[in-house]
Amino acid sequence: MKKYFIYKVFTNPFDPELLSGFFWDFNITGLQEDDDHISVFTSENSIDTEIQFNNTLNKLKKDKLIELFRIEKEILEDQNWNRLWEKSREVIKVTDRIVIKPTFKDYSSKGNEIVLTIDPKMSFGTGEHQTTKLMLRALEKILKPGMKVLDVGSGTGILAIAAIKLGAEKAVAVDFDEICLENCKENCILNEVENSVEILTGDIDVVKESNFDLILANIQKNVLLEIAEKIKAKLIQKGIVILSGLLDSDRVEIEKKYHSLGFKTVQVEQLDEWIAIIIKWKADSAD
Numbered sequence: 001m002k003k004y005f006i007y008k009v010f011t012n013p014f015d016p017e018l019l020s021g022f023f024w025d026f027n028i029t030g031l032q033e034d035d036d037h038i039s040v041f042t043s044e045n046s047i048d049t050e051i052q053f054n055n056t057l058n059k060l061k062k063d064k065l066i067e068l069f070r071i072e073k074e075i076l077e078d079q080n081w082n083r084l085w086e087k088s089r090e091v092i093k094v095t096d097r098i099v100i101k102p103t104f105k106d107y108s109s110k111g112n113e114i115v116l117t118i119d120p121k122m123s124f125g126t127g128e129h130q131t132t133k134l135m136l137r138a139l140e141k142i143l144k145p146g147m148k149v150l151d152v153g154s155g156t157g158i159l160a161i162a163a164i165k166l167g168a169e170k171a172v173a174v175d176f177d178e179i180c181l182e183n184c185k186e187n188c189i190l191n192e193v194e195n196s197v198e199i200l201t202g203d204i205d206v207v208k209e210s211n212f213d214l215i216l217a218n219i220q221k222n223v224l225l226e227i228a229e230k231i232k233a234k235l236i237q238k239g240i241v242i243l244s245g246l247l248d249s250d251r252v253e254i255e256k257k258y259h260s261l262g263f264k265t266v267q268v269e270q271l272d273e274w275i276a277i278i279i280k281w282k283a284d285s286a287d
Contacts, residue, residue, distance in 0.1 A: 004029065007040040007053055008072040017130070017273045018065065021247045022056050024220045029177070033128070092128065094136045098162065103190065114165045117190045118158050131244040134269050134276035135159055135218050138242045142278060143168060147213040150174070150234055152204050152227070157184030157197065159216045164193040174200040174207055204230045211236050218244045221254065228257050235281055240266070244276040251275060
């Protein structure tokens with residue numbers, strides 16, 4: 001049975017948004033915020049991982065962003081992930097229209113609400129994190145019926161599922177993690193959108209189509225910089241991209257890169273220290 005490793009990170013002062021922003025830069029499988037610590041999940045058990053975490057925290061200490069830190073390491077069996085998640089999860093009302101619920105919570109749609117039923121298997125995208133909320137809020141504003149949507153780094157599939165529920169004609173969800181593949185399939189079935197969402201394992205290169213109206217990418221900054229040209233190549237002229245997984249301090253670098261490729265910023269949404277940037281491919285200087 002596959003094992004996962006939990007690094008519980010305690011700091012004084014405790015700033016979960018600050019810590020999350022740094023730890024998502026690593027090759028982690030998931031992250032959960034608790035009252036007095038964050039839990040960082042990884043499938044790798046290596047001294048390098050622990051050294052990287054300690055180096056990051058020591059740098060934060062040197063920069064006087066934290067005074068003290070402590071890391072506790074635990075081992076988690078694959079099958080126990082959902083039980084851990086269930087302990088603290090509730091129904092989340094993201095907007096007046098979008099509601100997220102786990103299967104083990106009862107909730108009935110009210111009025112024109114869209115209820116997303118999402119259960120994770122070590123996949124990012126439960127609706128708890130600010131970046132997922134920002135993506136969903138932006139998606140609700142931007143998406144038009146009939147759009148073709150690409151979700152890069154799809155995790156649980158929550159954004160692709162929401163896109164279909166909001167009226168997209170088709171969504172393609174891609175993630176390099178095989179666990180995400182299975183989790184996304186299960187969540188698509190739960191939400192009865194399995195015939196409208198194509199699920200792929202790999203990076204953006206495995207996506208063969210290049211005519212998407214809207215591309216969603218809730219990934220950490222370095223990846224968004226690396227795949228900027230590939231995102232543009234998958235988009236129709238004057239298509240729209242929503243980027244998140246970003247702190248407010250990342251905005252200048254991200255916009256510089258994407259603006260150099262012919263994109264313009266349409267809007268920036270912010271929640272605490274996290275942002276989502278909505279950009280549009282200008283296609284020509286007259287637009």
